[in-house]
Structures are given as structure tokens and as C-alpha cells.
Amino acid sequence: MNEEYRRPEFAVLWRQARTAVARGQVKLGFKAPDAAAAVAVAGVLGREVTAGVGMTVVVADLDVRVRALFGCGLDEVLSALFGESAGSVVAPAEADDILGSAVAAAGVGGGWVPAWVDQARRYAKISPVELAEVAPRAAAAIARLHLGSSAPAAWLVLADLGLVRGTRLAGLVLRAAATAHGTPLPRSTSDERRLWERSGVLLDAVSTTVLTWAFPGCEARTELGLPTHLTIRDAIPAGVAARVCTSPVVVDNAIAARARVPLVCLSGHLNPVARTLLSRLGSAHVHGDFDAHGLMITQQALAITNGTPWRMSAADYRDALDSGRDLQALSPDPLTAPWDPTLPEAMRAGWAVPEDAVAEVLVADLLTS
Numbered sequence: 001m002n003e004e005y006r007r008p009e010f011a012v013l014w015r016q017a018r019t020a021v022a023r024g025q026v027k028l029g030f031k032a033p034d035a036a037a038a039v040a041v042a043g044v045l046g047r048e049v050t051a052g053v054g055m056t057v058v059v060a061d062l063d064v065r066v067r068a069l070f071g072c073g074l075d076e077v078l079s080a081l082f083g084e085s086a087g088s089v090v091a092p093a094e095a096d097d098i099l100g101s102a103v104a105a106a107g108v109g110g111g112w113v114p115a116w117v118d119q120a121r122r123y124a125k126i127s128p129v130e131l132a133e134v135a136p137r138a139a140a141a142i143a144r145l146h147l148g149s150s151a152p153a154a155w156l157v158l159a160d161l162g163l164v165r166g167t168r169l170a171g172l173v174l175r176a177a178a179t180a181h182g183t184p185l186p187r188s189t190s191d192e193r194r195l196w197e198r199s200g201v202l203l204d205a206v207s208t209t210v211l212t213w214a215f216p217g218c219e220a221r222t223e224l225g226l227p228t229h230l231t232i233r234d235a236i237p238a239g240v241a242a243r244v245c246t247s248p249v250v251v252d253n254a255i256a257a258r259a260r261v262p263l264v265c266l267s268g269h270l271n272p273v274a275r276t277l278l279s280r281l282g283s284a285h286v287h288g289d290f291d292a293h294g295l296m297i298t299q300q301a302l303a304i305t306n307g308t309p310w311r312m313s314a315a316d317y318r319d320a321l322d323s324g325r326d327l328q329a330l331s332p333d334p335l336t337a338p339w340d341p342t343l344p345e346a347m348r349a350g351w352a353v354p355e356d357a358v359a360e361v362l363v364a365d366l367l368t369s
Helices: 008-023 035-045 059-070 074-082 092-105 113-123 128-142 168-181 189-198 219-223 248-256 272-280 292-305 314-323 342-349 355-368
Strands: 027-031 054-058 210-213 228-230 241-245 263-265 283-286
Touching: 008 027, 008 035, 008 059, 008 074, 027 059, 035 059, 054 059, 059 074, 092 113, 092 128, 113 168, 128 168, 168 189, 210 248, 210 272, 241 355, 248 263, 248 355, 263 272, 272 292, 283 292, 314 342, 314 355
Parallel strands: 241 263, 241 283
Antiparallel strands: 027 054, 210 228, 210 263
């Protein structure tokens, strides 16, 4: 072991390296304090160094140079100088092997994996000491993600994967999801939530809910005239015959009328809990807004439930127009209604009909069901 590394000209370099390795950083910043230090460090790095000018040094590259010049690894140099191990430095090829082997052992494959391995090594800032322990845990979580192009059929909660937002482990898994789906790494909480949900994962078990009324298992609340917001953790009964609407006004009117038909309210959005509930229904009659978004949600709900349209025909639209007041104009978005191809033609009248406008008619149906 060549102890030339103890020369005082290297002092700043070793301090910066110690900090970077301890923090799990893949790069360190260095500025030579004087000309002597610049010359000495240039000899180690094999590149030009100017006193007083900042530069970036890749930790793994520094480890390779240290081994060649001093006959020992960077970790050994730092341990000898500072009396403690700051964390071993794993060469890029070795890090790639650890990550690649972990995902292979977990049964994870796909053309995106090499790109994720490369990004994880370069950007995740996980200390190499932690890599062998963290990689299998990350791979096990990745194996449970939904990485296909279709909507997930089932959802997990982040905690079910042993992940906590903001940790390096969760960051590795989220980066895998982004790489697999071909999307940028999220830069906002809302983007992060969308990516997790696209991968079949909810950030928590309680904030995402679906509004229901008169559902089996909720009899006590129904007797009190209270609707129930179901979560992904609730035991959702299978085989229920229910009506599906999009506006909470329909639920409110159903409660006031004391209707007792199970009712699911999508609130204009098919969130993961709503999708899960719809997939468990025995039968469903589905209604939505008469506009482009409403037709899309209705079509998706019908596909999930294999259900029946509920007052969503061209004739129903024309009836709603006759009773409607102060309706808004339809947007130019295309209209699709596979259950009644004449409906888009009828909607060329140009007016959107929100479900609120026909809530009384829908509740009357509930009372006679």
C-alpha cells in the first residue's frame, strides 16, 4: 500500500471524497486550494486541475485511479486517514451486476431494465454499502407493480410494498415505474401520485374513496340517512346489483327520497377504488353526463361492469333537452356512445346536459326498482 496519499496536498480531495461516499453521492465537488494541490490532484485524476476553479469528480472513477496509483481502494484510503469506514465504493460494472441480478432474481424483465439499472446507479445516490441490501428489496417491490399499458386490475398501497415516500428505496422503485412506462421522473406530488396509480399503487389507503349509498354492510349508516365513502381497505361485497351515477346530487336526492337501491357515485372520475368496486358488482345500470367526458366515463364503467346504460339513449337526451334550462354548449371534443350510435347524432343539437338536470328522473327510477 503506497502511502503517498497522505501528502497534505491531497487533504481537501480526501475530505470531499469522505463526505460524498458517506452520503452515497456518485459525484463530488473539488476546488484545489493552491497550485501545489492542483498539481498533486491532477496526477491522481489524470486530468487538468486549476487552483481555485471548481470541478466535478465521479466517485467511482476516483476509486479506479486510487487503486491504480496507491494499491488500495478509496474506502481503504479514507479509513486510514479518518479512522472509520465511510462506505465502500462499488465500481460501475459491479453496481450494475448487483442491480441487474436483483431484478432478474425477482422475475422482472423488459427492455426498460438496462436503462433503469444505469439510471439507478448514476442518479439514485444510494451508498454502495447499502446497494446489496437495498437492491433485492427494490426488485421485490418492482415485481409487484403494474407496468403494462392497460389500466391496473387491482391496486396495492405503498406501505404494502414496504415503501415510504421520500426514501431512497421508494425513489429506486418509482424510477423503475417511470422508466418502464416511458415517462419522465415525476417533479410534483400530483405527477408522482398519477405514476404510482398507473402502476397499481395508491399512496395511502384512506384518501382515495368512492361515494356509495345503501350498500350491503353499511346498513347502520343507511338507517341514519348517511352515505358511505368506501376505501380500498373496505371489504367490498361481490355480486351487488347497483345503479351507477356521476353526480353527488343524485345521491343526495336518493337519501332524501329514502330510496334503498345500492348506488355508486363516480363523481366524474373512475379512481382506483371506484374501479375496484365496479369490478365486483353483479350487475350495474350506468348513467352519466351528456357530454364528451360523461360519455367516456359511462363507456368505461359499462366495460368494467358489463353493465346496462341507464337513461343514456338518444331519446333520453332529447327528453333531457326538453326539460333543461340554461344548458351549456358542448365542447368540440368527439362524442362516442357504442351502446347507442344514434346518441352522438342527437347530441349535435349542441347542448351538454349535466346529470344534475335529470336527478329527479333518476331517483324516481330508484324508487320503482
